[in-house]
Amino acid sequence: MKKVNFLLSLLALLAAFITSCKKDDNPPKPEVKVTADAGADQSATVGQTVTLDGSASKDDSGKTLTYAWAITKKPNASTATLSSMTVAKPTFSPDLAGEFEFELTVTSENGTAKDKVMVTATGSVVAQVISENITTDLVLANIIADPTKPDYFITKDIDVSAKLTINPGVVIEFESNGALYIGDQGSIVAKGTEAQKIVFTGKNKTNGFWKGIKISSANPLNELDYVEIAYGGSFNLSGMSSAIKTNLALNGFTKAQVKITNSTFTQSGGYGIFSQEGAELKAFANNTFTSNTGASMYVTIDQLHMLDAASKFTGNNGKNGVEVEGEATGSGEVTWNAFTDGSKYFVMNDIEIIRGVKIKEGATFEFANDKALYVEDEGYIVALGTAQQKITFTAVNKIRGMWKGIKINSANPLNQFDNVEVAYGGSFNLSGMGSSIKTNLALNGYTKAQLKVTNSTFTQSGGYGMYVQEGAILKEFANNKFSFNAGYAASVAADQVHMLDAVSKFNDVNMFNGIEIYGETSGTAEEVTWQGFTDGSVYYVINDLGLNSGVKVAPGAKFLFNADKALYVNDDGYIIAKGTAAQKVVFTGKQQTVNGYWKGIKIDSRNPLNEMDYVEVSYGGSYNLSGMGSSIKTNIAMNTYTNAQLKITNSTISNSSGWGIYVDGAVINENVETVNTFINNPAGKVKK
Structure with missing residues (x-):
């Protein structure tokens, strides 16, 4: 039995040994x-x-590692970054004293491991040098507390193709001719505070030391608030004309846009800001321009409505104001402000208004030589000044006839001038006007231009004070003044003469103190009145005048006719010229030295309303009136074929080259010879 048990135990040990093996x-x-x-x-x-140095990291099996660095600790306000986050040996420059902790993560197909390293920086804080283009989003912090010292130093042109954020209090200095370009893929957000402005300046504090900043980005994030840009404008920025030097340029070709508020532009070698046509000011308020070599700002008029009244453009600049040119387009009405500091708009090239524009009282526009303002048919202008704050359109150089003037092509009934002064225009004819027509203000008859003109002054023109073409419409005209114009005070087509008021003043040192008139009245018009002017101004009739409607001539009105011109009262019209003993109505020649200077008056109208009372008609009969025989010369002719009618009393008919009145079968009051006075008419008083 013991032997059996021994054998079983041996077998068990052997099985265990075999299993173990x-x-x-x-x-x-x-x-x-x-x-x-x-x-x-x-x-x-x-x-x-x-x-x-993370190169000592390893994978025991030799597999390839990837590296990922992270900054886990750095001093407050530090903007230090690694040169790369994914290489074994990145670099960085501590920008502040303190501890910088970095964590390294290495990864292979066998797993991941992490380790940290600490860099302790000591010493004084110095400006960081920016010498490479900014291609990833970057925040520039205020690393030096002293606002008189730079936080960053830019040594050359720097292109920004990412989001650049600049914190309050940052000061950036530029080396000579350096520049900052915000590309169309980049953006700039520079938002300071009143206490901590953001400053872009030159290393040397002389006008035009560095090039400036150019924004080509259309990113709506672009914003400058409580920013100061100083000492730029050394040379033109890339892509700008060689003549354009500026602290800040906005690229119109890329439709750059930016908000600019509470900021200062100073000590430029040219402009404070230059905004090209196509660029967009998303906001503009409470900015200041001082000590710039050129004009404070340049902007095209499509952005003029963005300028606020409170911004200050007057402060020892080369031009204390805003240079403008271009076209005002778009829908809706916009407002062009007057500046509370008295700054002006300087118009450097022709400008066109192709939308509704309202101009605030006190605004002043000074035009360069031979430039003009055109209000086109799609637009309108509302220029409403006050007696204390007029709106002024004038020349940069205050010499008579220096700029072309204003032309209204628009038929919009909203066009209005009130308490406006237009001065020193009429250098050359405005586009679409005859070469001989020079004027401060022109209304285009072909486009049926309309304008209300009240309480306004037209002075120092190289030609007319105002020129209203036949077909144009004076919606209102009252209490205006015309002075020191080189031609007639104004020229108005006959169909608008009735809009002239008696108290407007045309008699103030103009070459011709009165109104040039010509053309015909409308045959469909109701009876109108042609005023006599209280200041003694006269009507100058430069071409034949036709009355196709009822016209009442007020006492004191005086008409001086050019050589061989005439007044025709046509069959569809009539004339009521009733003066008084003290204020006669006068029709005479522009020259009154020789009998027969102008043709005279012909009545073709059979209307029984035709009447003359206390009228003077003199120096007519230069040639026969239209439809009369070549031998018939007279002051007044009546057409027998139309059964013309006229009643004339208490009047003086004199100095004709032929008859006083030629009736010959027409209808006239029987007592015509006894109730009127006839003087020096060689052919006789009345031919019946």
């Missing part, structure tokens, strides 16, 4: 480790270039 044939694989090694802690000085 089988397990040893497949031993367990050893564990493979991934180890991260961020390198030893380091000490550095502010501004020193530091190299981190």
Whole structure:
């Protein structure tokens, strides 16, 4: 039995041994480790270039590692960044004193490991040098508390193709001729505060030391608030004309847009701001321009409505105001402000209004030589000044006839001038006007232009004060003044003469103190009145005048006719010319030296309303009136074929080259010879 038990025990031991031997044939694989090694802690000085070293990291099996660095700790306000986050040995420069901690993560197909390294920086804070283009989003912090010292120094042209954010209090200095370009893929957000402005300036504080900033980005994030840009404008920025030097340029070709508020533009070698046509001011308020070599600002008039009244453009600039040109287009009405500091608009090239524009009282526009303002048919102008704050359109050089003037082509009934002064226009004819027509203000008859003109002054023109073509419409005309114009005070077509008021003043040192009139009245018009002027102004009739409607001539009105011109009262019209003993109505020649200077008056109208009382008609009969025989010369002719009618009393008919009145079968009051006075008419008083 013992022997059997021994054998069983032996068999059990043998089975255990065999089993143990089988397990040893497949031993367990050893564990493979991934180890991260961020390198030893380091000490550095502010501004020193530091190299981190993660190259001692390993995978026990030799597999390839990837690197990922992260900044886990740095001093407040530091903007230091690594040169790369994915290489074994990145670099960085500590910008502030303090501790910079970096964490390294290494990864292979066998796993991941992490390690940290600390860099302790000591020493004074110095300006960081920006010498590479900005291609990733970047925040510039205020690293130096002293606002008189720069936080950053830019040594050359820097292109920005990412989002550049600048914190309050940051000061950036530029080396000579350096520039900052915000590309069309980039943006700039520079938002300071009243206490901590953001400053872009030159290393040397002389006008025009660095080039300036150019924004080509159409990103709506672009904003400058409580920013100062100083000492730019050394040379033209890339893509700008060589003549354009400026602190800040907005690229119109890329439709750049930006908000500019509470900011200062100073000490430029040219403009404070130059905004090209096509650029967009998303906001503009409370900005200041001082000590710039050129004009405070240049902007095209499609953005003029964005300028606020409170911004200050007067402060020892080359031109204390805003240079403008271009076209005002778009829908809806916009307002062009007057500046509370008295700054002006300087018009450097022709400008066109092709939308509704309202101009605020007190605004002043000074035009360069031979430039003009055109209000086109799609637009209108509402220029409403006050007696204390007139709206002024004048020349840069205050010499008579220096700029072309204003032409209204628009038929919009909203066009209006009130308490406006237009001065020194009429250098050359406005576009579409005859070469001989020079004027401060022209209304286009072909487009049926309309305008209300009240309480306004037209002075120092190289020609007319105002020119109203036949077909144009004076919606209102009252209490206007015309003085020191080189031609007639005004020229008005006959169909608008009735809109002239008696108290407007045309008799003030003009070459001709009165109104040039010509053309015909409308045959469909109701009876109208032609005024006599209280200041003694006269009507100058430069071409034949036709009355196709009822016209009443007020006492005191005086008409001086050019040589060989005439007044025709046509069959569809009539004339009521009733003066008084003290204020006669006068029809005479422009010259009164020789009998027969102008043709005279012909009545073709059979209307029984035709009447003359206390009228003077003199120096007619230069040639026969239309439809009369060539031998018939007279002051007044009546057409027998139309059964013309006229009643004339208490009047003086004199100095004709032929008859006083030629009736010959027409209808006239029987007592015509006894109730009127006839003087020096060689052919006789009345031919019946």
